[in-house]
Amino acid sequence: xTNSSGKIAVVGDKDSILAFNAIGVDALVSNxxxxxxxxxxxxxxxxxxxxxxxxxxxxxxxxxxxxLKTRTYPAIIVIPSASGKAKGYAQESFxxxxxxxxxxxxxxxxx
Numbered sequence: 001x002t003n004s005s006g007k008i009a010v011v012g013d014k015d016s017i018l019a020f021n022a023i024g025v026d027a028l029v030s031n032x033x034x035x036x037x038x039x040x041x042x043x044x045x046x047x048x049x050x051x052x053x054x055x056x057x058x059x060x061x062x063x064x065x066x067x068l069k070t071r072t073y074p075a076i077i078v079i080p081s082a083s084g085k086a087k088g089y090a091q092e093s094f095x096x097x098x099x100x101x102x103x104x105x106x107x108x109x110x111x
Contacts (some may be wrong), residue, residue, distance in 0.1 A: 005047040011039045012054030016082040020052070020096060033060040048074045054081040 009026040010017045028043070030036040036057045046098050049073040051074045058065055068073040068076050 005049060005086045007046070007048045008052075009043045009048050010049045010052040010054075011036055011043070011081075012057055012079075012081060013053075016054045016079075025052075030057060033057070036061050037064050038096075040068070041100060044068065044074060050075045052079050054079060056081050056083070 003084045007026065009028060010020045011028050011030050013031055014029045017029065026043075026048075028039040030039045040051060040053070040061075051068075053065065053076060055063075055078055059088065065076050065078075068074065
């Protein structure tokens with residue numbers, strides 16, 4: 001079992017994560033997949049409980065995030081970025097997490 005510190009961080013572009021500092025969340029600016037990987041590895045080693053990652057970065061580092069999703073901590077939460085250019089990655093990631101947690105896809109779009 002991995003220990004959890006209760007610390008929360010966010011990784012993403014400056015515009016998307018700036019507001020998180022105001023509420024006491026540690027914010028790491030990352031603009032490339034390499035910077036995001038390095039930031040997430042650092043936060044994981046420092047035993048953060050929750051790491052928010054902007055959708056645009058998350059879509060560039062799926063293998064890194066998938067490895068972490070098999071662990072109890074940190075919880076990886078994909079959030080929209082400030083650009084507003086949602087690509088559906090955050091929604092799809094959330095749908096997969098819910099399906100894994102309860103064993104069924106309750107969010108399936110049946111239009």
